[in-house]
Amino acid sequence: MSTKQKILAWVLVLILLVIFAAAWVVQGDRASLDVAAVTGTDPVLEEPKAEAIPTVNIAEPVGWAANEVPAAAQGLAVTRFAEGLDHPRVMYTMPNGDVLVTLTRGPSSGDGGGITAWIANLLMSRAGATGPSPNKLVLLRDTDGDGSADVRQVLRDDLDSPSGIAWNDGTLFIANHDELLKFPYAMGSTTVSGAAEKLMDLPAAGNHWMRNITINPEGTKIYVAVGSASNIGENGMDVEKGRAAIWEYDLAEGRQRLFATGLRNPNGLAWNPWSGELWTTVNERDQLGSDLVPDYLTNVPLGSNYGWPWIYYKDTIDQRVKAPMPAYTNEYARRPEYALGPHVAALGLVFSQQGTTMGDGFSNGAFIARHGSWNRKPASGYDVVYVAFDARGNPQGKPVPVLTGFLTGKGTTKGRPTWVTWAGNGSLLVSDDTAGIIWRVTAPGAQPSAQIATTRTKSLPPQRELRGDPQVRFKEEYARQQVAQ
Known part of the structure; x- marks a missing residue:
């Protein structure tokens, strides 16, 4: 075979590969289960x-017409609290009712992800998820109580892909994609003029750049959610150090730990x-088909591990992972408490609390913004759902739609629900x-x-010796016992 023929053969092979890839993108894997079955x-x-x-x-975003709103569940009404914002993501409501919101997108360059991440980034531009980040923190205030913000003030415009917001005792905390900062900020002020103080560095950018934060009820520790830089560690686990995790920062001691x-x-x-435990929403892995793996809602005890990238849902090993699995991972990996559906991209989370005005049917559970899939057929998410909890603080039943109508049924979407928080008057705000x-x-x-009644529990008595099979020994005593109120 001549050199010319060899070159022609390689060109034909490349053309066939491109055609195959394009056909796969068009076809893909179609779900065989309804989303509800995987919740x-x-x-x-x-x-x-x-x-x-x-x-x-x-689903390409096409926006809402001037008189359009999402479809609300029976008994609920929806209006516009604010509009004309440049990519609003995380919201935080101050004790005085002021709403702080970060206008943000991911940083312009990441630190890994490989060809799959590059392709995903290319496709995300069609979903409205790329472009320069506004990098702003904005205050919204409803001064006349009509349910619409009539004050809009930029507090900072020098941030770097900011997301998480928290405030406590005159201090404002902001998480950029690569650092946790604090500022002096008096509640009610329309400026944040003080210099930023860095509390800790965070793993920068990556496939998942948002860094949500929350402060514990005692105001002593702050928690930071950091996503992975890849799907299943395909770029090596060195780039995943400090990622796929929740960090704890001790405000008094000035130190952090996983x-x-x-x-x-x-x-x-x-x-x-109910329990006082920290809970989180988690986006699980991709490329196992349209029915796997469900995103989830779960509690996060200190020292817990949920198996990524080697394991999902407690006992299923992902055979694609090349990195060696640490010893005993399959023994100590935890099972998530509640599945939210495959590829729904669960983001914002709030629990019911005293003073909310969502009616009796939505007064005892959690509200979750499901941002919407880009890699499932048919599409999933693109809504806000409610998960009911029982009197002991455990999720039950199936997700109940709160806001829908974002998808048009024509391959486009009018918007993507991202975050949820409570307004000062008890209404639910959705970015x-x-x-x-x-x-x-x-x-x-x-x-x-x-107010939701806190469930009080008592610890199990210490076991000073083990006889026989430890599993049998603890079987009857493992469940926590509820103390009468």
Whole structure:
């Protein structure tokens, strides 16, 4: 075969590979299960279908018409709290009712991800998720109580892909993609003029650049969610150091430690009002088919590990992972408490609390913004859902739609719900990043909800000796016992 023929043959092979890749992108893997089947406390977990090229199904944002709003659940009404914002993501409500919001996108360059991440980034531009980051912290204030913000003030415009916001006792905390900062900030002020003080460095950028934060109820420690730089550690585990984890920073001691690990992309952080535990939403791995793996909502005990990248849902080993699995990972990996559906991109999270005005049907659980899939057929998420909790603080049942209507049914979407927080008057605020809108949801005429009763527990007595099989020894005593109120 001549050199010319060899070159022609290679060109033909490349053309065939491009055609194959394009055909796969168009076809992809179609789900065989309804999203609801892969939600709840006992989701259906199908056999994995490893994909060399991810299924792609991007809903292009087209925006909302001037008189349009999402469809709200029966008994709820939705209005616009603020609009015309440049990619609003995380919101935080101050004790006086002021709403702080970060206008942000990911940093312009990442630190890994390989060809798959590069392709995903290319496709995300169609989903409205790329472009220069506004890098702003904005204050929104409703001075006349009509449910719409009439004051809009930029507090900082020198941030670096900011996301997480928290405030305590005159100090404002902001998480950029690569650092945790604090500023002096008096509640009610329309300026944040003081110099930033860095508390800790964070792993920069990566496939998952958002860094949500929350302060514990005592105001002594701050928690930071840091997502992975890859899907399953395909670029090596060295680039994953400090990632796929939740960090704890001690404000008094000025030091940090890993609080929980093995969480591919933790996002929303909130304190369970029944138990006082930290809970989070987590985006699980891709390229195992449209029915796997469900994103989830779970508690995060100190020292817990949820298995990423080697294991998902406690006992399923991901055979694609090349990195050696640490010893005993399959023994100590925890099972998530509640599945939110495959590829729904669960982000913002808030629990019911005293004074909220969502009505009796939505007064005892968690609200979650499901940002929406880009790699599932048919699309999943693109909504806000409610998960009911029982009297002891455990999730139950299936997710209940709160806001829908974001998808048009024509391969496009009017917006993407991103974050949730409570307004000062008890209504639910929902940021819609691609539409630049913050929605306000409430049940007209509803009485403010009562305070949720904290479940008190007592510790198990110490076991001073073990006889026989330890599993049998602890079986009857393992469940916590509730103390009568």
